Amino acid sequence: MERLRRWCQVLFALAGNAYWLFPWRAPLYQGPLKKACFPGLNCYSCPAAVGACPLGGLQNALAALRPTLRAGQLQLGGYVAGFLGVVGSLGGRFVCGWICPFGFLQEGLYRLPVPKLGLWRPLRWMPYGFLLVFVVALPLLAVDRLGYGAPYFCKLVCPAGTLEAGLPLLALHPELRAVAGWLFVHKLAVLVALLAWCTMTLRAFCRTICPLGAIYGLFNRVSFLRLRFHPDRCVACGACRTVCPTGVSFFDGVDGPNTPACIRCLRCQATCPTRAVTLEFGPVRAAEETAPEKDHAKA
Structure with missing residues (x-):
């Protein structure tokens, strides 16, 4: 999973900065793609950028x-x-x-x-x-x-x-x-x-x-793509927090799996030895989304 993520990051970086004619033509690309937003932080004024920064x-x-x-x-x-x-x-x-x-x-x-x-x-x-x-x-x-x-x-x-x-x-x-x-x-x-x-x-x-x-991050709790934590499977090994690039810690009840800090890198899911973290895609079901987190926080 981590290798796939790296390749995805590289491909999007190249796709968002694909105007490699800038040393010989106009300093900035001004074609039709420049009217569209690139999802990540990628400067509009970059000579190679083909999209706009939202x-x-x-x-x-x-x-x-x-x-x-x-x-x-x-x-x-x-x-x-x-x-x-x-x-x-x-x-x-x-x-x-x-x-x-x-x-x-x-x-x-x-x-x-x-x-x-x-x-x-x-x-x-x-x-x-x-x-x-x-x-x-x-x-x-x-x-x-x-x-x-x-x-x-x-x-x-x-x-x-x-x-x-x-x-x-x-x-x-x-x-x-x-x-x-x-x-x-x-x-x-x-x-x-x-x-x-x-x-x-x-x-x-x-x-x-x-x-x-x-x-x-404001959309993490309501987005179609979400993480779900299963406290009944967790052995509190702390592996999820160790690999998390933003320091999210939900095995001990400090954070929920869909806290605004989570960047959805899925390292926790790949690392968890008991599959206590799973990936879901679909409408939010409030009872299933919040109850396990609250119960675990109380524990």
Whole structure:
């Protein structure tokens, strides 16, 4: 299963960045595929990208909300919101574990032989703070004199944008280097710091910052694809927590199998010696979904 997941991550990374003519043609692909969202965190401005980032699309829609309302139009980014809703409803954070290129990069960095650090559990809530502040509040409230906001998460935080777009574009177009000011230095420092952290803490960006993962995580309990924990089969060996890239622990009642932190990598299912974790696909059945978790938590 893990090998299949790796291949899936590689194939989606290549498919989402398939415009390899950028060194000889226009710096950015502008074909019809660019109007469609790529499920994972993959920068729109990457020279090789053939799709749009849903997080960037959502910010742009909110940033232009005031001017469009003054013009008598109501554009809330329905396409992007609908895309996120459909993808989240089908698989929850499955995208994070199987598709997102930046998640794949973080897992690779963690394999480097450096000292490892754990993660303080309350930091799991930080992505929702980044979502509310940088993706929603600032694009709506921090506007220019015409009423336009900006995609502040992309502009100030997103390391994928710096890695996939900023650095390649500066390398390909020397004239851009003269106008790269303090903002690029700031973004480069964020990128370096996060990549260094990811070598010590597995998926540090996903677990503490990524707003896209936070959105998908909201669907984990209601998505068609879900994990189910069978406490009657569990022997409390802790293997599921040991292999989990986001530190989910449901064998001891700390987390449910469909907690927002779960990225659906299925390592726990493959590792469990007693098949106490199974995969389900279908409508949520509340009684079957919640009762075993509550009973086990009480135990």
